[in-house]
Amino acid sequence: MSADSTPLNTSKETANPAADGSELIRFDKVTKRFGSNTVLDSLDFTVNSGKHVTLIGASGSGKTTILRLLMTLIKPEEGTIKVAGDYLTHEERDGELVPAGDRHVREVRKKIGMVFQQFNLFPNMKVLRNVTEAPVHVLGLSPDEAEERARGLLDLVGLGDRCDAYPSQLSGGQQQRVAIARALAMRPQVLLLDEVTSALDPELVAGVLDVLRDIAHTTDITMLCVTHEMNFARDISDDVLMFDAGHVIESGPPEKIFSEPEHERTREFLSAVL
Numbered sequence: 001m002s003a004d005s006t007p008l009n010t011s012k013e014t015a016n017p018a019a020d021g022s023e024l025i026r027f028d029k030v031t032k033r034f035g036s037n038t039v040l041d042s043l044d045f046t047v048n049s050g051k052h053v054t055l056i057g058a059s060g061s062g063k064t065t066i067l068r069l070l071m072t073l074i075k076p077e078e079g080t081i082k083v084a085g086d087y088l089t090h091e092e093r094d095g096e097l098v099p100a101g102d103r104h105v106r107e108v109r110k111k112i113g114m115v116f117q118q119f120n121l122f123p124n125m126k127v128l129r130n131v132t133e134a135p136v137h138v139l140g141l142s143p144d145e146a147e148e149r150a151r152g153l154l155d156l157v158g159l160g161d162r163c164d165a166y167p168s169q170l171s172g173g174q175q176q177r178v179a180i181a182r183a184l185a186m187r188p189q190v191l192l193l194d195e196v197t198s199a200l201d202p203e204l205v206a207g208v209l210d211v212l213r214d215i216a217h218t219t220d221i222t223m224l225c226v227t228h229e230m231n232f233a234r235d236i237s238d239d240v241l242m243f244d245a246g247h248v249i250e251s252g253p254p255e256k257i258f259s260e261p262e263h264e265r266t267r268e269f270l271s272a273v274l
């Protein structure tokens with residue numbers, strides 16, 4: 001397999017330049033309101049490349065809102081968001097920051113992949129085509145290159161033998177694994193995971209989490225994860241950020257947050273979910 005068709009860089013030692021530990025995501029004084037509801041209140045946080053960061057917090061604390069801002073599905077009322085050095089919310093023109101245009105957003109968005117609660121596969125396309133579609137049409141890969149990449153990734157998620165199936169012929173867990181392969185096929189610098197197992201039957205959860213654990217432990221991709229699966233968060237996270245009322249109230253490595261939380265709200269939250 002040529003270097004370019006390797007599904008992901010699986011060696012920490014030969015990590016791509018994007019995973020050199022430098023700052024990959026920066027939220028600077030980001031405020032997001034829905035009507036009179038201020039969900040994020042002048043929020044600052046950063047994620048360094050190669051890190052796996054999990055957002056925890058009570059329902060409604062704004063975790064999904066952060067991922068949706070990164071996907072540019074919604075816009076902040078105030079503040080700036082940067083991904084790999086580029087503003088997502090703005091662009092620089094003649095030395096001035098102006099609201100980002102569609103073209104700029106599309107370019108920066110290529111750095112970001114997301115797996116949603118609902119798998120959102122194209123029902124009329126076979127598994128392989130679900131994974132090759134965006135690399136061909138968005139990245140401009142040749143069909144052969146895209147297929148080689150897709151087959152490698154479908155092997156990685158344990159579905160190399162289901163390339164010719166339609167999504168409806170797969171279990172929910174398998175569909176979610178295709179969705180993971182599809183997101184990775186764009187070679188994003190950061191993978192956003194939003195409650196990726198919450199729509200699954202309980203017996204299918206472990207298979208999906210195992211695939212993600214494997215990706216977290218064997219690749220250099222940056223992950224920003226929202227999950228209620230605390231054991232999974234403990235296993236894969238370098239850092240855990242606890243949200244409350246639109247702020248990060250506590251952060252640190254999982255062994256500290258889960259074993260010795262400092263904040264009363266973190267203790268309350270963990271005692272309810274653990």
Ligand SMILES: Nc1ncnc2c1ncn2[C@@H]1O[C@H](COP(=O)(O)OP(=O)(O)OP(=O)(O)O)[C@@H](O)[C@H]1O
Pocket residue numbers: 034037039057058059060061062063064065066
């Ligand atoms: N499109 C929207 N319109 C109005 N309010 C919204 C919208 N999206 C989110 N909200 C509100 O913003 C708040 C934060 O929602 P968000 O989904 O980010 O929380 P969360 O921490 O991810 O919660 P959960 O753990 O339940 O998924 C909630 O009060 C929610 O009702």
